[in-house]
Amino acid sequence: MGLFDRYAGLLEVYRDVRTTGADPFQIRMERVLSPTEAIINGRKTLLVGTNNYFGLTFDPSCMEAAIEAIRAEGTGTTGSRIANGSYSEHIFLENEIAEFYGKKHCMVFTTGYQANLGVISTLVGQGDHLLIDADSHASIYDACKQTQAEVVRFKHNDPSSLEARLRRLEGKPGNRLVVLEGIYSMLGDSAPLKEFVEVCKKYGAYVLVDEAHSLGALGENGRGLCEEAGVLDDCHFIVGTFSKTLGAIGGYCVSNDPDFDILRVTVRAYMFTASLPPSIVASVRQALRIVKGRPELRKQLWSNVATLYDGLAAQGFKLGPQHGPVVGVHLPDRMMAIGFWRALLDAGIYVNVAIPPATPNGVSLLRCSLCAAHTAEQLEHMIEVMTGIGRQMGVISSTPKLRVVAGAR
Amino acid sequence: MNNGTADIFELHGKVSRATVIEEICLQLAPFQAGEQPITGETVISKDLTIDSLAVMDMVMELEDRFDVSIPMNVVAEIHTVDELTETILELRAKR
Numbered sequence: 001m002g003l004f005d006r007y008a009g010l011l012e013v014y015r016d017v018r019t020t021g022a023d024p025f026q027i028r029m030e031r032v033l034s035p036t037e038a039i040i041n042g043r044k045t046l047l048v049g050t051n052n053y054f055g056l057t058f059d060p061s062c063m064e065a066a067i068e069a070i071r072a073e074g075t076g077t078t079g080s081r082i083a084n085g086s087y088s089e090h091i092f093l094e095n096e097i098a099e100f101y102g103k104k105h106c107m108v109f110t111t112g113y114q115a116n117l118g119v120i121s122t123l124v125g126q127g128d129h130l131l132i133d134a135d136s137h138a139s140i141y142d143a144c145k146q147t148q149a150e151v152v153r154f155k156h157n158d159p160s161s162l163e164a165r166l167r168r169l170e171g172k173p174g175n176r177l178v179v180l181e182g183i184y185s186m187l188g189d190s191a192p193l194k195e196f197v198e199v200c201k202k203y204g205a206y207v208l209v210d211e212a213h214s215l216g217a218l219g220e221n222g223r224g225l226c227e228e229a230g231v232l233d234d235c236h237f238i239v240g241t242f243s244k245t246l247g248a249i250g251g252y253c254v255s256n257d258p259d260f261d262i263l264r265v266t267v268r269a270y271m272f273t274a275s276l277p278p279s280i281v282a283s284v285r286q287a288l289r290i291v292k293g294r295p296e297l298r299k300q301l302w303s304n305v306a307t308l309y310d311g312l313a314a315q316g317f318k319l320g321p322q323h324g325p326v327v328g329v330h331l332p333d334r335m336m337a338i339g340f341w342r343a344l345l346d347a348g349i350y351v352n353v354a355i356p357p358a359t360p361n362g363v364s365l366l367r368c369s370l371c372a373a374h375t376a377e378q379l380e381h382m383i384e385v386m387t388g389i390g391r392q393m394g395v396i397s398s399t400p401k402l403r404v405v406a407g408a409r
Numbered sequence: 410m411n412n413g414t415a416d417i418f419e420l421h422g423k424v425s426r427a428t429v430i431e432e433i434c435l436q437l438a439p440f441q442a443g444e445q446p447i448t449g450e451t452v453i454s455k456d457l458t459i460d461s462l463a464v465m466d467m468v469m470e471l472e473d474r475f476d477v478s479i480p481m482n483v484v485a486e487i488h489t490v491d492e493l494t495e496t497i498l499e500l501r502a503k504r
């Protein structure tokens with residue numbers, strides 16, 4: 001048996017995907033022009049699938065900070081923090097993130113994936129219990145594979161399903177850790193965090209929230225769902241990423257636990273990989289200042305969310321359950337999703353395509369993510385194009401739900 | 410599939426082996442491959458058209474039906490319908 005024989009089924013699916021003539025998993029951005037535009041296949045393309053929620057990748061102050069840091073401290077750290085030591089900038093950044101959340105401790109990781117993988121798998125061990133939402137991100141599932149704790153899934157966004165599982169553990173020894181996400185990355189829905197926290201309190205469970213997609217987007221100060229739901233103090237661990245709203249790469253975890261720093265010598269995903277380069281740390285520090293100082297970006301993001309979500313809903317598209325910086329558009333099956341994605345790309349609009357097995361409940365989606373830098377014109381154009389393709393493909397009915405101007409045809 | 414209301418099968422009473430098998434077969438019916446009937450010996454990941462994610466979702470339904478939790482590492486060791494039945498009965502006995 002060959003090494004790749006086990007992937008025969010997946011290879012077949014992948015072949016299907018590529019029959020459309022474009023491979024959504026190997027898209028090449030020939031030139032990135034701005035947070036919202038790139039050249040793809042020789043053509044200027046509108047980007048609506050980049051997680052670049054505040055559009056900070058081209059912010060002049062972030063870019064300058066990064067360039068200055070390279071000149072001052074070089075291109076890379078060439079090693080991990082426990083082996084090669086920390087740069088002052090690492091410590092400054094950790095202090096600033098801790099302060100942002102009003103927590104005592106912060107650890108910075110090289111990616112958000114590693115933050116989840118390392119922290120979750122290390123917090124619980126033999127004899128403990130890890131409870132995760134069924135729709136958790138791959139980094140959380142991978143932590144489950146690495147931990148010695150017993151792992152149980154509960155139904156997505158369902159506090160009563162979590163409660164049943166915590167109740168069944170009553171009388172059993174071991175810590176309980178519950179993992180939730182601020183905004184889920186496929187459908188853009190938020191966890192009913194207040195209810196979840198109440199259940200966790202009742203059963204003495206620790207709470208970890210991944211704010212990957214909600215940093216900047218939710219809460220009065222952009223701290224995420226924990227802030228918006230008013231439960232910042234009840235969330236024992238908050239994890240996040242620098243790769244979305246903050247426009248760079250990296251991850252973090254904050255906590256008030258007095259012994260938190262022991263994770264620096266126990267989390268393998270922190271100990272055995274090189275630390276973030278100075279340029280990234282510098283741009284992230286500046287981006288965090290922007291998140292704190294320019295709340296109008298959050299307003300603009302949500303205004304853009306409303307434009308796209310409501311516009312598509314009015315045309316009859318089936319969307320994720322609520323407004324969010326991620327807008328998931330349901331399509332009937334995998335091939336339809338890929339065909340639609342391809343047609344959109346040909347029309348100069350880039351979104352993500354999400355198909356099983358990477359999606360919950362086997363759904364096929366066009367995954368759109370909004371940016372504060374999108375203009376209303378760009379989004380209205382997108383709705384128009386999607387409506388046209390949707391009607392052509394029979395995904396939405398061709399009799400428009402909204403009254404069109406009489407005599408338009 | 411169950412619509413999410415965790416209706417618990419029979420919280421206190423004993424459930425029979427037959428009841429558990431019957432419920433598992435019901436959950437697996439949509440994934441039956443051709444005419445091959447689902448029995449105790451059916452290997453869940455091989456003899457059916459179910460993928461690993463759907464297996465985990467089915468387990469969640471069974472957990473609520475029988476008021477037990479089956480950890481993911483235990484699920485990974487289960488191959489046949491009989492083994493799944495046995496696991497559920499054992500976990501219920503331990504409640």
Ligand SMILES: Cc1ncc(COP(=O)(O)O)c(C=O)c1O
Nearest residue numbers: 111112113137185212241243250
């Ligand atoms: C919910 C969630 N958590 C964690 C991550 C990982 O983030 P990073 O890109 O920093 O590895 C992602 C992004 O893919 C995500 O969507």
